[in-house]
Amino acid sequence: MPASSTSLIPTPRKSAIDMPSPKLHQHQQQRNTKNLGLRLGADLMSASCAASMVAPLIAVIDRSIMENASGRSTVSNSLKSSFRTLLLRPHALIFSKPVALIFMVYGGTYLTANTLDTATSTARNQPATHVTTGTPKFAASSAANVGLCVYKDQFFVKLFGPSGPPRPVPLPSYLLFTMRDCLTIFASFNVPPLLGPILTERMKPAWQKTVSGTTVAQFAAPAAVQILSTPVHLLGLDMFNRPATGGRGVPWGDRWTQVWKNWAVSTAARICRIVPAFGLGGTVNTKVRRNLMESLV
Template sequence: MKNDIGIDKPLVNPASPIPLPRKDAVEMPSSGLQQQGWNTKNLGLRLGADFTSAASIMENASGRNTLANSLRSSFWTLLRRPHAMLFSKPVALIFMLYGGTYLTANALDTATSTVRNKPATHVTTGTAKFAASSAANVGLCVYKDQVFVRMFGPGGPPRPVPLPSYALFTLRDCLTIFASFNLPPLLGPLLDERMPTSLRHTISGTTLAQFAAPAAVQLFSTPVHLLGLDLYNRPGTPRALVSSRDRWVQVRKNWAISAAARICRIVPAFGLGGTVNSKVRKDLMEKLA
């Protein structure tokens, strides 16, 4: 409606003196993030929360004993001399490996939420997260393995690891990283839809996926791991001395027990660890949002 001089004036409800909004008016959001720009609110504290979440992840491991003996020895050392274990070099290396991997994933989530103007609790699932987490995990794992070889390996100079073994170990770690960081946020909503209501009140689909995905992928990554080890342990000089069939027999022989051992190692690191990391980060980010 226009007044006498042709200027639009708001529509008025005869029963109320409050002008009604025009139909062609653009409704502006009363709250939430802007559609453009960066979300830099509490960015320093959010990066601190990323580090705190990553630092809550630690796994205990041994490099030269059987699984049972390693667990028994580590348990008694932890009871009798906890400081000797918690401040030892192997634990520091494991802390560096898993803490660095989680810190990289957390920092990427924060960078993405900042640049794309998303909430501080935003979690990414795309290629960038897979590439960054895999690069951090593989790089730190190679360094850790080199130190462990010098600490726990046989006497004398260690034999260089052949390039095919490095490639297989890289594929092994990439499979674990994909199942630990990319799959759970994607599978979580699907599991929530299909879980019974009674079970849904007990555990979320994302939590279930965080435990199940890293464990399940070990069934596929374990033969890759064993083949890489076999190429290192039996280099085949000349190469024809070790046939592909011989290597497959060796892999199949150790597949089940090695998969079980790797599941026992991976579930605390990326199952329980991933759940703790996600919860700690989400709780801290909600307070900073």
């Protein structure tokens, strides 16, 4: 029986260009790109929610610390004035430049940490809810927070510093503000994920049902580090408030006396600002992001 005519037609072979590369296929398999655009949107939304919640209170406390250090007002009088404005004319405070600057600082910091987590989960083919704790996160979050804080501080010291003609912020103040922010960032982003599981193991079972060790660490670590970072902050402010004149600088003994004079009240105020900034704000950012990411799975 004659062979079918179709059997005489040779089957075309796929060229090397047409056939998928095993290495390329394996490389694609190693990336989690599912809903990547929506995941980045979730990073932005969670950062914005957290920053909007804490910005007004932090702006009020930052103003009181700087006015107290410059001698323009005491912490208590400055807080009373700001809260009076919030009560009688809330729009004047909420939509003010200081609040916008604080929103920029913490929104940008949270967003940097979030997008780094998303980039890591994408590159390493991990779940969208993955949270990193290593050096890259500290470096990225510190860079964002320090850069934004330095930009914010140059406005705050001029708005709420000593009266007189405007002058530039000296380099030593910038360096001290950078050191202050690095301490806070490390305690806020790197310590809680590491310390949280240890605290959870040591917590009583009844407590574990209501709060996790990570949540406790998220509030405690940033607050505790203010004991060390507040003198650094005050020294930076003093170098701006009392610059060297006539080629003669202020004696270091006088500077440390001024720092010690304001240390207790300023530490208390900075703990009150850091708890919402990286405690409440960090918790809100983490939980909102996790819930949004879980909904995208």
